Structures are given as structure tokens and as C-alpha cells.
Amino acid sequence: AQKITQTQPGMFVQEKEAVTLDCTYDTSDPSYGLFWYKQPSSGEMIFLIYQGSYDQQNATEGRYSLNFQKARKSANLVISASQLGDSAMYFCAMRGANDYKLSFGAGTTVTVRA
Amino acid sequence: DSGVTQTPKHLITATGQRVTLRCSPRSGDLSVYWYQQSLDQGLQFLIQYYNGEERAKGNILERFSAQQFPDLHSELNLSSLELGDSALYFCASSVGLGEVGYTFGSGTRLTVV
Secondary structure (H helix, E strand, O other), rough: OOOEEOOOOOEEOOOOOOOOEEEEEEEOOOOOOEEEEEEEEOOOOEEEEEEEEEOOOEEEOOOEEEEEEEEOEEEEEEEEOOOHHHOOOEEEEEEOOOOOOOOOOOEEEEEEEH | OOOOOOOOEEEEEOOOOOOEEEEEEEOOOOEEEEEEEOOOEEEEEEEEOOOOOEEEEEEOOEEEEEEOOOOOOEEEEEEOOOHHHHHEEEEEEEEEEEOEOOOOOOOEEEEEO
16 A cells, blocks of 8 residues: 655745655555646646656656655655746655556645745 | 546535536546545545456445446446535546556536535
8 A cells, every 4th residue: 555645734935936845655566656746726636747666867847846765755846936826736646556546645735925 | 628528517416316427538548547535535546447347446435336438438426425425526547557647637526415
């Protein structure tokens, strides 16, 4: 079984600044995938970034980067140059190698201030 | 538009009733997943279908059932509804078995009164 922990229920960030969202995980699977999704107030779930457990480099997608520290079992999301439109709930999720469902953390609400 | 279509977007019904939520996956996707998002339970996996067959089951109540039809659309049936079933129900789809994640629909918000 996988467990995802997001300890920050809410965060405020100034526009144009960077913000780091914490995510730690626990799994016994040797191979797994880590995901971040964004859920704006409208409710849809938007895929942001993916990191495989055997990927040598940290994943990046535009202003999103994933700080993957395998030994610490952490997969923090960094949003650079925050924009007002980044205000949303952010979920960390993981999937085991033979388990195609995603297990989600509780989420972190990000509010970007002008 | 993610390409995953869920209908209806909103549903209000009374306790004890039965409802059907519908999901059309992205073109070419064979897998469909159902998730429930509630305030107290967060995002919970319910069930997965791949090419018409059930592949994985999560925390799905016996009062709930699902199926995937030959045209790959899926329906989630919720019966004997209780107040606690009020939630946002997501459908997601993927080409295969979700190796690199999947695409979510915009959800159906169910309110049981």
C-alpha cells in the first residue's frame, strides 16, 4: 500500500515568487511513479508533472519542477514565478508498479497574492 | 477541455434514491477510473475498467456499481443514497493501464439532500 503525506494545508505566496509544496511518501514497491495535480476552484483535476522512481533527473515542465529525493522519500513541487492563476489546491499522488490506481495526499491550498 | 466527458455536471437528489453518472473517455483510451472526492475522505479510488473488464477495485461501497460498455464509455451507479455520498465524482481515462498517469474529467458534483 502507498501513503502520501502533504503536511501543509495552506500556503500564501507573493506573485512572481517561487513556492515549494512538500510531499512525502511511503511504499514498499521498488518501482513507482509520483504525480502532481492542480485543482482550481472550478473543480477539475489538471495533471502537472510526473517523476518515475528510476528517473535519473528531476522532472521539469515549464514553471513546475519536482524535487525528487528518493532516499528521503520526498517529491516536492516547486512552482517558479507564481502567477495569480496558480491559486488552487495541489495534490501529490503516487502509483505502484503493479497498481494502476493513484493514491492521493490531502492536498495543499496555494493562494497567490498580487 | 481534457477530452474526458462527464455528465451530468451537477446532480441533486434525495436520500434513498439511485443515480447514474456517465463518463466518456478520451478518444483512444481503453482504461476508465472512478474516484470520489469528499471533504472528510479526500480523493479515494473507487474502481478501474480496462477495455470492458474490471481491473481493480478500491473503496467502493456495495451500494455502488460500475460498468464499461463496448464503446468504452462507463457508468457509475449509486443506489440507496445517503447524505454522506455527497461528493465530487471524477472519471479519468488512460490509453493503457495508467503507467504515466491519466486524464481526469471535470467531475460530477452529487448532492444528496
